[in-house]
Amino acid sequence: MKIAPILFVATILTGSAHAADLTVSVRGPDGKPVSDAVVTVYPNGQPTRGPIKFDWPYRVAQRNIQFTPFVLIVPAGAEVSFPNLDKVRHHVYSFSDGNKFELKLYGREESRSVRLSAVGVAAIGCNIHDQMVGFIKVVDTAYAAKSDAGGVAVIHGLPDGPVVAKVWHPYLRAPKNEKTLALTAVRGAARETATIELRPGGH
Amino acid sequence: MFKRLQTKLTVLYAGLFALALSLVAVSVYLTIANNAQQQVRGELAATGTVFDSVWALRTQRLRDGADLLSRDFGFRAAVATRDAPTVDSAVTNLRQRMGLELAFMVGIDGDVVGVDPAKIDIGKLWSALDHEDGAQGVFVVDGAPYQLISAPVMSPNLTGWIVFGARLDDREMTALEQLAAIRLDAQVFDRRGETWVTTDKTADAKALGALVATATAAGKAVSAPTRLRTAAGDNLVLVKRLKTLDGQTPAALVLRYPMALAMAPYQPLMAAVFIAVLAGAALVVAASWALSRDIARPIAALEDAARRLRRGEAVHVDVRSSDEIGHLSDSFNLMAAEIREREVRITELALRDAETGLPNHLAMEREIEARMARLAPGEQVVVGALGLDRFTVLRSAIGYALFNQLVAEIGARIQVIDPEAVVGRLTTSTLCVISRLTALTDEIVPHIEKALVDLAAPVRLGGELVDVHMTNGLAAAEAGTIDAPRLIEQAMIALDQARACGRKVSIFDAAAYGDPASNLSLMSEMLQGVATGALFLHHQPKLDLRSGAITGLEALVRWAHPTRGLLRPDLFVGMAEETGHIRALTDCVIDRAILDQRALREVGHDLTISINISGRLIDDAEFADRAIEKIAAAGARFCFEITETAVIGNPDVALGVLAKLNAAGIPVSIDDYGSGLSSLAYLKQINAEELKIDKAFVLSLENDAKDALLVKSTIDLAHSLGLKVTAEGVESRQALAMLQMMGCDLAQGYHIARPMALDKLVVFLGDWQISNPLPVGEGGARRAAVGG
Numbered sequence: 001m002k003i004a005p006i007l008f009v010a011t012i013l014t015g016s017a018h019a020a021d022l023t024v025s026v027r028g029p030d031g032k033p034v035s036d037a038v039v040t041v042y043p044n045g046q047p048t049r050g051p052i053k054f055d056w057p058y059r060v061a062q063r064n065i066q067f068t069p070f071v072l073i074v075p076a077g078a079e080v081s082f083p084n085l086d087k088v089r090h091h092v093y094s095f096s097d098g099n100k101f102e103l104k105l106y107g108r109e110e111s112r113s114v115r116l117s118a119v120g121v122a123a124i125g126c127n128i129h130d131q132m133v134g135f136i137k138v139v140d141t142a143y144a145a146k147s148d149a150g151g152v153a154v155i156h157g158l159p160d161g162p163v164v165a166k167v168w169h170p171y172l173r174a175p176k177n178e179k180t181l182a183l184t185a186v187r188g189a190a191r192e193t194a195t196i197e198l199r200p201g202g203h
Numbered sequence: 204m205f206k207r208l209q210t211k212l213t214v215l216y217a218g219l220f221a222l223a224l225s226l227v228a229v230s231v232y233l234t235i236a237n238n239a240q241q242q243v244r245g246e247l248a249a250t251g252t253v254f255d256s257v258w259a260l261r262t263q264r265l266r267d268g269a270d271l272l273s274r275d276f277g278f279r280a281a282v283a284t285r286d287a288p289t290v291d292s293a294v295t296n297l298r299q300r301m302g303l304e305l306a307f308m309v310g311i312d313g314d315v316v317g318v319d320p321a322k323i324d325i326g327k328l329w330s331a332l333d334h335e336d337g338a339q340g341v342f343v344v345d346g347a348p349y350q351l352i353s354a355p356v357m358s359p360n361l362t363g364w365i366v367f368g369a370r371l372d373d374r375e376m377t378a379l380e381q382l383a384a385i386r387l388d389a390q391v392f393d394r395r396g397e398t399w400v401t402t403d404k405t406a407d408a409k410a411l412g413a414l415v416a417t418a419t420a421a422g423k424a425v426s427a428p429t430r431l432r433t434a435a436g437d438n439l440v441l442v443k444r445l446k447t448l449d450g451q452t453p454a455a456l457v458l459r460y461p462m463a464l465a466m467a468p469y470q471p472l473m474a475a476v477f478i479a480v481l482a483g484a485a486l487v488v489a490a491s492w493a494l495s496r497d498i499a500r501p502i503a504a505l506e507d508a509a510r511r512l513r514r515g516e517a518v519h520v521d522v523r524s525s526d527e528i529g530h531l532s533d534s535f536n537l538m539a540a541e542i543r544e545r546e547v548r549i550t551e552l553a554l555r556d557a558e559t560g561l562p563n564h565l566a567m568e569r570e571i572e573a574r575m576a577r578l579a580p581g582e583q584v585v586v587g588a589l590g591l592d593r594f595t596v597l598r599s600a601i602g603y604a605l606f607n608q609l610v611a612e613i614g615a616r617i618q619v620i621d622p623e624a625v626v627g628r629l630t631t632s633t634l635c636v637i638s639r640l641t642a643l644t645d646e647i648v649p650h651i652e653k654a655l656v657d658l659a660a661p662v663r664l665g666g667e668l669v670d671v672h673m674t675n676g677l678a679a680a681e682a683g684t685i686d687a688p689r690l691i692e693q694a695m696i697a698l699d700q701a702r703a704c705g706r707k708v709s710i711f712d713a714a715a716y717g718d719p720a721s722n723l724s725l726m727s728e729m730l731q732g733v734a735t736g737a738l739f740l741h742h743q744p745k746l747d748l749r750s751g752a753i754t755g756l757e758a759l760v761r762w763a764h765p766t767r768g769l770l771r772p773d774l775f776v777g778m779a780e781e782t783g784h785i786r787a788l789t790d791c792v793i794d795r796a797i798l799d800q801r802a803l804r805e806v807g808h809d810l811t812i813s814i815n816i817s818g819r820l821i822d823d824a825e826f827a828d829r830a831i832e833k834i835a836a837a838g839a840r841f842c843f844e845i846t847e848t849a850v851i852g853n854p855d856v857a858l859g860v861l862a863k864l865n866a867a868g869i870p871v872s873i874d875d876y877g878s879g880l881s882s883l884a885y886l887k888q889i890n891a892e893e894l895k896i897d898k899a900f901v902l903s904l905e906n907d908a909k910d911a912l913l914v915k916s917t918i919d920l921a922h923s924l925g926l927k928v929t930a931e932g933v934e935s936r937q938a939l940a941m942l943q944m945m946g947c948d949l950a951q952g953y954h955i956a957r958p959m960a961l962d963k964l965v966v967f968l969g970d971w972q973i974s975n976p977l978p979v980g981e982g983g984a985r986r987a988a989v990g991g
Contacts, residue, residue, distance in 0.1 A: 093276075093280075095279070095280055095283030095284060095358050095362075096283075100284075123358070123359055123360045124359065125357070125358065125359025126359075127276045130274055130357065130359075132359070133357075133359040133360065134359075135360075170360060199361075200336075
């Protein structure tokens, strides 16, 4: 696999002495913002100990024969619900290692839940509708965020100190679709730009 | 170029027609070939398009299969969970169901399931699959080109590719070939390194590979059909680029069609055209041969007739056509007949004497020639020339017309006497008779004399009787000795000889006639004789009548001809004068005389030698100068004898020369006095010492009183002028005595001595001195001496 060179530009902004926000701007080689990229930061390179709680619902709905959201970040061991908001039935599955599951045909307004215990990625699809693809990023750090339509991912309350920062995207052209950022330490609020190359065709 | 008209016409027509037919045949062939090629080109292009469709259809079929499998949930589950045996079995299952040669799975991590990884260049394949979604195209697997179709396996993200392959082998190509309307040959080439190879085992794969390389290098997807000539034949080749899986290793579809196949349907047509051309050409050759023969044959006949006409043959051309050649032949025949008629008349005129109707001179010659040709050995043709005497008298008396009648009458009479004789006319007054006799002897003469009497009977002409006198000359010759004109000439000469002798009949006397022809080269021979000493002198002694001693000699030239013997001077001296050789002759005589005089002196005889100088030399001062010089140098004693008439031509020069001679002490003697135009005036002018009386007077001295008187008075005249007198031609004792009585000084003649050679002269002079020691008073003693 061809690995594109990564252009890494870090700009360290002064912020609070103990905890500050890290803003990572994810862009393609052409400079356009890339959404649905997951930035994970490991302070001192260590996973977070203890339970992790994100402030967004652990839910992947099926609406208009699409998974919504396309990418969902959940902590390991979280229970993710798959409500069917369509009129048709779906057959949601994942063949991903450690996170294999299969939710056989279920209908409208029905919801199924699956506990995802393995850190990694669960690529989800619908056996009936090939075009339906979604990803659940199962993380073991509390510092994770997904880039928005503007390609910006903000991680709140990141303590100062050395860090290992990674960016992941389902179509990122790198082993395990993941790339480590050049950022090695943060002090206060910081801004970071991550440039990544995606596979053409979206897989 | 061509010697015969027929050949010329045939070659021309046949050649033109053959040329036209060849042009037709060539254009037919070119059109057909072009057409066939055009057709094949179209077909190749169409087949190329068909191939596209076939290719697209199969691609679709393979893709459908791949897609079907790649989306199967169970399969995807197997792939995602890396259940290799399940994947392998699923792939195999679908491969068998679709009847494919190749089906395998390539994982996104490069794992290959369903095929031996060693047979595939995995790196290249993975790149191609990764590079393009659903990549497809030609790819070499295990050394053979395959059409590969890939489909991604999504579960739901990309986990690998399912790849199906159809081998582009002979079977596949055969299927494609069968789709084409024409029996073309399809092959797939792919490039390995720098060479293009094919799995097809064709003889000219190498040449085709080169062609493919060229065609693909041009960069076009489809090349224009190209002609390819190889050992296997002439082909039309279309090269179509094939899409390859990786887009780097090129491959091409090659459609080939042998031109021979394209031309095959036209073979019967071309054969028919060829046969038609050959048959047409043969027909034209035959037709123009026949036509030109009809034209040329009469012309050849005319040409042959003209040649025979030229040789004098009677000819008639038998051409019965009513065209121009027919008219020409008729005209020719008419002309030939007229020529023949005229020729007969001309021949008749040429051989006949128009005035008498008798055969003419030419006719007689021909008759003689004809007879000579028929003669047996030893036989002769006898010819008589019968001349009418007194021609001029007769003609004046009776006129020319009657004279011709007379000649004709005589001719008729001869025929009556001898019906076998042939009579013709030679000249106006001479008839020619070719006798039946085969030998001419003197016994015949009396017979002819008798016959002449009969012939000479008076002839009645215009109511008057005319007397005829005739003389006959005879000549005869055997075959091969002389020709006819010469024989006639001899008869004419015999006639002249007869008349000269006053005889009625005479046979040709060759001896009397001599041979004028033999004198033609005489002068050059004489000059040769001067050089070789064949010319020498005889000397005739001159007797002094007072002392009885021999006091002088006259030198007379003689010529011992190598083939003709001793020649008389009158035979060549006159000719030498005529031809300007007299000077050389005289020089020779002077030289010999000097030698002879010296020889005589040595034996005690000192005698003056008289030398005859021609009248033509007497006015030649240069001759005189040289002669004087030569004589003075030799100390010779000479006397020059000249005739009076010699002086008449150019008197001034001649008298000057004589004076010069006198001054040099060379006396001059006037020769032959009295025979020519003796002029007293010249006698007076010429300063001479001696006068010689011509022998004509001396010979008849005894019998003719007048001559005696003339000689006496001449002697007296000469003496009066102070000249000595010599008498020539003294042949008798009486004459000698009379001359002595008349007071003549010297005598010369046979009675004294003949001209003799030097040796005989020496003997004669010796004898003379013994018998005549003293002056002679009487001739008796002298005569005794002369008798020796």
